[in-house]
Amino acid sequence: MGAYLSQPSTTKTSSDGGNSSMSYGFSAMQGWRVSMEDAHNCIPEFDDETAMFAVYDGHGGEEVALYCSKYLPDTIKEQKTYKDGKLQKALEDAFLAIDSRMTTEEVIKELVQIAGRPTEEPPSEKVADEDDLDTEEAALLHEEATMTIEELLVRYGQNRNAVKHAAAISAAAKKASCSNSEASDDKKEEEKKDELNGEVEEESNGQAKGERAAAGSKLRACRRAGGGGAAAAAAEGSSAAAAAAEGGSGGGSGSSNGKEKAGKAEGDAGPSCSSLASKAPGDTKSRFFEDSEESEEGEEEEGSEEEDGSGEEGDSSEMEEEEDTEEGEEDSEDEDEEEMCLPGMDGKEEPGSDSGTTAVVALIRGKQLIVANAGDSRCVVSERGKAVDMSYDHKPEDEVELARIKNAGGKVTIDGRVNGGLNLSRAIGDHFYKRNKVLPPEEQMISAMPDVKVLTLNEDNDFMVIACDGIWNVLSSQEVVDFISERMKPDQSGKIRPLSSIVQELLDHCLAPDTSGDGTGCDNMTCIIITFRPHPSPDQSQPDDPKKRKLQEEEEAVESGENGKDSKKAKND
Structure with a gap:
């Protein structure tokens, strides 16, 4: 109204x-x-x-x-x-x-x-909106992209054991690369070391950046989930470090996987209306109700594996379940954003666009x-x-x-x-x-x-x-x-x-x-x-007005009578 x-x-x-x-x-x-x-x-x-x-x-x-x-x-x-x-x-x-x-x-x-x-709104009167939140999230993502995996784990995981474990694996990987390079001659040793270090670094950086980008794009989900989201981020970071330890032939695939995850994270960070329109219907399926079921199943599996004494498998299962939970939250968030990102509901606030x-x-x-x-x-x-x-x-x-x-x-x-x-x-x-x-x-x-x-x-x-x-x-x-x-x-x-x-x-x-x-x-x-014809001015009367015609006739009759008397008098004179 x-x-x-x-x-x-x-x-x-x-x-x-x-x-x-x-x-x-x-x-x-x-x-x-x-x-x-x-x-x-x-x-x-x-x-x-x-x-x-x-x-x-x-x-x-x-x-x-x-x-x-x-x-x-x-x-x-x-x-x-x-x-x-x-x-x-x-x-x-x-x-x-x-x-x-x-x-x-x-x-x-x-x-x-x-x-x-006004061309610019005063800062004091500006109210934060969805675009401001996206900008803040992008800045945070950029900051985290320059952090080490240990710093990222500390920020999101607060899991000291995971940090130590990741550091130990990283040290082992470096030691293995050094021992392999000593078996070659001087020239090959330098080339081998450069290649191996490059592959390990590329793999580590690729997966780390991919995981950081995914973690950044899931920032809202992590904040809502509290400790659960933090634990998931720590587990994913630990997985990235473990993958880096494989070295050698695993470097290329690790880098590729990192790029894929980074690309996915970038898409999740701020879906636009045009990009949402091009998605297949299955891409935006809500997993709101699937999350709770998967979480319960994950807890049951974790408990049974701990009883069997298979700790490593339990850790892996827990990590997968946490990842699935975060992906579910992310998908449901994408669906919410898609619902609110219909054409005509966002865009620049400028004349001709919003008016x-x-x-x-x-x-x-x-x-x-x-x-x-x-x-x-x-x-x-x-x-x-x-x-x-x-x-x-x-x-x-x-x-x-x-x-x-x-x-x-x-x-x-x-x-x-x-x-x-x-x-x-x-x-x-x-x-x-x-x-x-x-x-x-x-x-x-x-x-x-x-x-x-x-x-x-x-x-x-x-x-x-x-x-x-x-x-x-x-x-x-x-x-x-x-x-x-x-x-x-x-x-x-x-x-x-x-x-x-x-x-x-x-x-x-x-x-x-x-x-x-x-x-x-x-x-x-x-x-x-x-x-569709000229309209008489306010001081004019309608030409076919009966009253007007009658008045005119009376005036003409009086005038003609007076004229007759005048002419008769003039004749007598």
């Missing part, structure tokens, strides 16, 4: 205008919202033969709506299809073109200026009315008092919209919001939701592609209404047409009201008395009325 003021802002911005073939009246009001995010265009002289009217309903900020009102008219004219007279295709091309520009650095800077957002606008644009050329719409603002034509919808509200739960959202990797929550965010499915901007690189712009979760309808105007078409959903959420299309039609009639004295005053009354009528409801009547409100 959003944040509301304690009292509504009912100050209205209004205007009237037109040309020889049409008239318009406009008004906008902030209402209960803490800011005004709507914008509009009223351009009766768009070019020599065309008029343009539009309403933009912004969300997440006013910047995208204001940017569109400033640049979309020229963007339409720039399209080759517009110059060729293909107005329907020109509107589609223009919507996609201006939407695409909002990803460029130049436009983003302009949007920042329009929005008045957008609906757009409904009408072009009138001769007798042709062409209306393009993206979002839930609406255009309605009155035909002898009957409402004719010229646009379709784009809502996420609608069949066509829902299919596109799911195909792009998104979902619609039970309250009708895309990934729990937007409650509309088409808009300009909102590039959080437009990051599927394998799909064209018109097939993204939130699409800027408009629906376009064309109507040939005739004498039965009285007027047209373009308004944001602040109006349509309160009144239906027919109710708005009825409201306006009644007030466009001349009053008892034959006077007619300016169109903008009718819009003002409409806004007041739709305004909620308070914010205790479901939000209906609490939104920004913008509305334009356009008549």
